[in-house]
Structure formats: C-alpha cells, structure tokens
Amino acid sequence: MSYISTGVEYALHCLLFLIDQPDGATPPSTRDLAVLQGVSADYLAKLFTRLQQADLIVSREGAMGGVRLARAAADISVLDVVVAIDGDRAFFDCQEIRGRCALFGDAPPAWATRGTCSIHAVMIEAERKAKAALAAHSLADIAGRVAANAPVELGTMAAQWLSDRAARRKPGRPTRPLDKQE
Amino acid sequence: MSYISTGVEYALHCLLFLIDQPDGATPPSTRDLAVLQGVSADYLAKLFTRLQQADLIVSREGAMGGVRLARAAADISVLDVVVAIDGDRAFFDCQEIRGRCALFGDAPPAWATRGTCSIHAVMIEAERKAKAALAAHSLADIAGRVAANAPVELGTMAAQWLSDRAARRKPGRPTRPLDKQE
DNA sequence: GGAAATCTACTCGGATACCGCGTGTCCGAGTTATGGTGG
DNA sequence: CCACCATAACTCGGACACGCGGTATCCGAGTAGATTTCC
Numbered sequence A, B: 001m002s003y004i005s006t007g008v009e010y011a012l013h014c015l016l017f018l019i020d021q022p023d024g025a026t027p028p029s030t031r032d033l034a035v036l037q038g039v040s041a042d043y044l045a046k047l048f049t050r051l052q053q054a055d056l057i058v059s060r061e062g063a064m065g066g067v068r069l070a071r072a073a074a075d076i077s078v079l080d081v082v083v084a085i086d087g088d089r090a091f092f093d094c095q096e097i098r099g100r101c102a103l104f105g106d107a108p109p110a111w112a113t114r115g116t117c118s119i120h121a122v123m124i125e126a127e128r129k130a131k132a133a134l135a136a137h138s139l140a141d142i143a144g145r146v147a148a149n150a151p152v153e154l155g156t157m158a159a160q161w162l163s164d165r166a167a168r169r170k171p172g173r174p175t176r177p178l179d180k181q182e
Numbered sequence C: 001g002g003a004a005a006t007c008t009a010c011t012c013g014g015a016t017a018c019c020g021c022g023t024g025t026c027c028g029a030g031t032t033a034t035g036g037t038g039g
Numbered sequence D: 001c002c003a004c005c006a007t008a009a010c011t012c013g014g015a016c017a018c019g020c021g022g023t024a025t026c027c028g029a030g031t032a033g034a035t036t037t038c039c
Helices: A006-018 A030-037 A041-053 A078-086 A118-135 A139-148 A154-167 B006-018 B030-037 B041-053 B078-086 B118-135 B139-148 B153-167
Strands: A057-060 A066-069 B057-060 B066-069
Touching: A006 A030, A006 A041, A006 A066, A006 A078, A006 A139, A006 B118, A030 A041, A030 A066, A030 A154, A041 A057, A041 A078, A078 A118, A078 A139, A118 B006, A118 B118, A118 B139, A139 B118, B006 B030, B006 B041, B006 B066, B006 B078, B006 B139, B030 B041, B030 B066, B030 B153, B041 B057, B041 B078, B078 B118, B078 B139
Parallel strands: none
Antiparallel strands: A057 A066, B057 B066
C-alpha cells in the first residue's frame, strides 16, 4: 500500500480551498468541502476532527458552524497535514532480527542489540529526507502553484460557490402548518 | 502500514551474510539463511525468487544448490533490494481529485487536468529524496558498519556456521536395507 | 568398473489462509443559530 | 415586546462493514548431486 493515505490527499485538497476565506463570514462546513471535491462527506468529517486535534484548523460547532485554518497557510506544511491524518507512522518497522541470529543461541550478546540496527538506520535516514521534503512545502506554496496553472477567475469562482452554499443554509425553519405551505 | 515491508528486512539481513562467500564452495541454501536469521524458510524462499528475477542473486538448483550474490556487494544498493521485493510501489497514489471538483460539473476543463497535480508533485519529490537516500547505501556499506560494531570473530563465526551446515547436507543416501540399519 | 536406478536436497511457482488496516458508512450526543409561539 | 421552544444544521466520536494486500504455509514440479545396485 502507499505510504501516504488518500485521507491526506482529501485533506490537502480541502485545505487549499480554506485559504483566503473572509474572517467574518460563516465558514464552510465539512460537507460543503466534501461536495466541492466529490468525496465522502462522513469520511471527510472524520478527517477534519484529526486536523482540529492537530491544531491545524479551528472549528465552530452548531448551526452556521464550520471550519477555518488555525493559522496562515504559509505556516502549515504538507508534513503537518500528513502527520495529523496518518500519525507519524514509521517508514519501516524494524523487527530486530539481529537479535534472533542463530549464531547467538537464545541469548544474544549485548553488542548485537546495542544502538540502532544498521539496516534500520538507512531507513530512518530515508524517512527523514522524505519528511524534510514534505516539510519544505506549505499550503500557500501549493496554492500558488495551482493558481499559476489556472485561469484567474478560479479563486473568485470558488469563493462564490462556497458563499452561495453558506447562504443556502436555513437553520431553525420549523415545519410550517400545512395550510401555509406552498 | 509501513512503506517498506518486512520482506525487505529479511532479504537485507540474509544478503549481508552472502557477502564474502568463497566462490568454489557449495553456496548457502535459502533454508540455511532462514534458520540463521530465525525466519520462516518458505517465506524467505519466495522472497529470494524475486531477488533472482531482479538479477541481484544467482541461484543454483538441485541438491547442493543454493544462492549467491550476482555481483559485488558494493554494486547492490538498498534501493535495488527494496524495488526487487516490494516492486516500485508508489509513495502516494493520486486520485485525481482536481478533476472531480464541483465547480467544473461533469466536464472538467483541460487546464484542470493537465500536467501533474500540484499536491502529487510534492509527494513525488519526497519519494525521490527517499529513494536517493536508499540508493546511496550499498550492501558493502552496511556490512562495514555492522562489522565496526561487532567483535572481529563475527565474520569467521558466520562463515563457519554456514560451511558446517553445508557439510551436513547428505543428498542421495538411499534408505538402507533393514538388516543393515543400526 | 561403469551405467542405471534411487534417494535426497535443492529452487521455482501456484494456491490458499490469516489478519491488520485503510476506506467508508451509520448513528447518537452535544452545540448553536433561526423562526415561530405564547404570555 | 420578550421569553421560550422546536427545528435544522453543524461538529464530535464511537461502532462497524468491507476489501485489499502483506505475511505465512503448504505442496507439487522440475533439477541436480551422492550413493547404491546391477550387469
């Protein structure tokens, strides 16, 4: 399976649309974002709770609630999102095979299990290189590259779509008496 | 799950013991290696067929057969082993979410799906960094680092163990007539 | 003494079982804004 | 006019179903060396 889950992909795509949201307006809901991206709303909601626990977003509960970036897009790295969604799962989990070597019988000598396994060390180094690459890109960076390849009206189109969708929410409309319904 | 399977770990540990095997002697069998490492023999055999398909080892079939490195340990990188065992599986498989965006309706415009996804590009870069790190280490490098942390007699102990084990193989001893059994 | 038969120990590859985990769904609980209702 | 209530739209989090793929086991087929047997 791939190292980076599709959950991370969903989250990143959605987070890009949270950039440049006006501060006062009602924030987009996770359902709005899910429909916008064509992904499962329930699943995305679960992903966003993890983003919230990692302090990448702040959420407002209740009607007219929603979600917004916790800090500037330039201060959220791709690695932040990966760790928030997938946890800091290991690139490679060492089974400590060196201790099981038949040369040692049942009791491996101390020098055999001291320090980190030489093979493991290589994997750790590769993992660090990969994570450094992920940490080097922020949400703002990616958004800039997306904008460079898209027509200028994309930003306003997205903002319009989200605000339309927010305006369509109608909390607290009790079911009208039947005689007054149209 | 982790990106690098435990199969790679098994293979690497075993390959280290194939370094410095004398050329003329009977090569170690995969079962020998499995016992030496305390690992499932059947599973390891399956792994070694993949190493053979990747031309990292050469195998000799039949009795007194076995396995040996196909080239110098300095010319086999960790990445070679990873690719041979796990295949070149993707770090991240892009679902092309950008094409599903509700802004586009059913027909995403050409500019939206042209080139590689900006998010995917970041992942590809991280993957290349990781693979470069894996490619930078050879079997010989690792063996050198293992030897540096172990007593000097480790090498001869391992060679002794393997040649003892090879000597114990007794192909072609037919079951003796009952009257001659002890 | 040499050829054939026999037996053992390999590699190779397919079939299959097990199981953890990523993906996705469903639902109840708690929270909050809105609109209607009654005093 | 104001307090209250019902309702809708959220977030949060647990429970659970499903399927894929890594790990592991088993077994038959083919191959090759060693030993015995037989001519």
